[in-house]
Every structure is written in C-alpha cells, then in structure tokens.
Amino acid sequence: MNGFAEQHDRAKEVLDPVAYDYFAGGAGDERALADNENSFARLALLPRVLRGGANRDLAVRLPGAPDALPIMVAPTAFHRLAHPEGELATARAAAAAGTVLISSMASTVAIDEVVAAAHQVRAEAPVWFQLYLQPDQQVTAALVERAERAGCSALVVTVDSPVFGRHERDRRNGFHDLPDGYAAENMRGLPGGPAEDTRDIEMSPEISWRHVESLRAMTRLPVLLKGILHPDDAHLAVGLGVDGIIVSNHGGRQLDATPAPIEVLPHITNAVGGAIPLLLDGGVRRGTDVAVALALGATAVGVGRPVVWGLAADGEKGVRDVLERLRDEFDQALALCGGRRCGDLTRDLVVRRGFGGGW
C-alpha cells in the first residue's frame, strides 16, 4: 500500500472497471509497475540534525518554469474517463497547487483549453506539452505550433514508445481506444487527417535521434526527453543539446523488464554530471520519495496515477489534495533531513534499507 490508498480505493469504487484497469495497469506481468513503488520502500534516508532554519525554500529552476516546485504532474492520457471535467480540472488544480502540469498529447480536452484553464487560476502557471514524435514531420510541426500558440512553456518528447506496451488488462477488457463521445482533441485538423475527425496518434519504431534534431529546429521552446533509462542515451541527449531528461519507465506500461527509475537515477546522474536537469517519475507516492529522488540527483519528480485517483475521487479538489499533500510531506521531510532548500538533499543521505547501507 502507498500514501494515496484512500484516493485509489475511492477511484476504484467510482470508475468504470475498464477505465480503472486502463489507468491502474502496466505492461506484461506488471513487474515494473510493482517495482517502481517497492524500490522506494527499499531506500532509507539518513537525516542530518541541528542544521535547519526557520524557513524552507522549495523552489527549483526548470526549463520553462524558473521558479517551480520539485513536484510535477506527469502526463497521463484520457482524463475525461476519470472525471467529466477531465484535464480542465487537473489544470486548475495543478495551477492552484503551484505545480507544473505536463499535459498529455492524448488529452481529452484540447491543449489551448487546458492552458487557458490553468492560466485562469494563475496567470504564470507553467504547462508543458507532452509529444509523441510523429513519422510525418508536418504533423509533428502542427502539434508543436498548437502547443506554442496555446502558451506551453516546454515540450516533453516521450521516447520510450517505439511501439505501444502490452497492456494485458486492456486486452482482456477489449479496451483499445476511447469510447464514443470522447476524443484525443489535440489530433483534430492536422495535416493529412480527416476533416471532421481526429487523426490517430502513431507510435513508430522509425522515430530516431534525427527526429529529435528536427524538432529542435522547429521550435524555440525547451525540449526534454522522457523515458530514458540507459546512461549512454542520457549522454546522447546531452550531446544533442536537449534541455532536460525525465528518467522514467512510463509507469511500468512499456517494457515490463525495466528496472525502477529510482534504481537507475544515480547512474544517469553520474553520466550527465549536472549538465542538464534530470527529472524522474514512477512510484512517487510520499514526500519522502520526493526527498530520496532529489538526493539521488533529480531536480524534480512527476506523479502519474495518484493524480488520476484524486481526479476520479473528487475532481479538481481531489487533484489539489494529492498535490498539496505531497508538497507538505516533502517540506516536512526536508526539515526532518536538516535541509532548508532542495539542494541540501545530497546523495550521502540515502542508504539501502537493512544494515544502514552496509558496514
């Protein structure tokens, strides 16, 4: 069980079981899914004492979000399947909680409406656009233009999906696409697409580093790559001049045999050597998980399923509760570790549970 068991149980109660399985599930035997949370439980914090201060400063610098909290909303698809207000509710909640929203390309509300909802709550609230690079570069360019026009302040390119993961629950349930009455609204009116209807999102194994280079030429927005686990890929990303990396296994929904992102983060930190910000998602459920990730080299973390559970359980308020609780827990964890700012969380504070890390 984890920090958001209550929201999860409530969501499970109110959601259509097929939608619940889509949100909850992972790929294959769901080993990666389970390990993402369990890996945090295997790590412990070795706090420093007598060095805190009256006020803590939680702000971190991120591309397209110069004064951000280290907790962000990871991109998840299809929010209207969780709540009738869908991504509008999520956007308002993220803005109110002061967190960056990474809005999925597969959102059920168009990106301009998502950003407008966030900006109604807080004019400066950062919204980033998550993008699957499309084999037809004109389609990618049109999506980028849409995100720019909407007011997004960064692009997050998901690179762990050359093909779609094997979601066994969805296969059993016959869930292959959005039901009638819902659509991936960002996919309307794109080059080569149907006039009235949406274009399908393509996942293509032909997408390569070359496409990332082309994207850099298409936009002045910061570009982050999401779904990197191998240190050599982190190296390549830095060489290409990307603005950040999200260490992620897609919440255990793509390659089931992957290790938990928190296990590989120290290796990626070593490979990148502070050149660009590293973010992490997968299994973050407590403020102490945020503290562990920051201590191991992340600048910020993303949260996926807990946001969906909050949304299903109680709409905008439910998401806000989840984000604010994580923020408050993190603030408390930072204080208990003797820290005043995020940079005070250093690698020496993390040990393996059991034997205090070895002696």
Ligand SMILES: Cc1cc2nc3c(=O)[nH]c(=O)nc-3n(C[C@H](O)[C@H](O)[C@H](O)COP(=O)(O)O)c2cc1C
């Ligand atoms: C229901 C669901 C839908 C997702 N949709 C997307 C998506 O559209 N694009 C993307 O890059 N990642 C997507 N992800 C992956 C998340 O961005 C993130 O990597 C993952 O959920 C983090 O793990 P957590 O759920 O344990 O916090 C999705 C995850 C879930 C659970």
Ligand SMILES: CCCCC(=O)C(=O)O
């Ligand atoms: C085309 C929808 C992609 C959603 C996704 O990334 C996921 O379900 O993990």
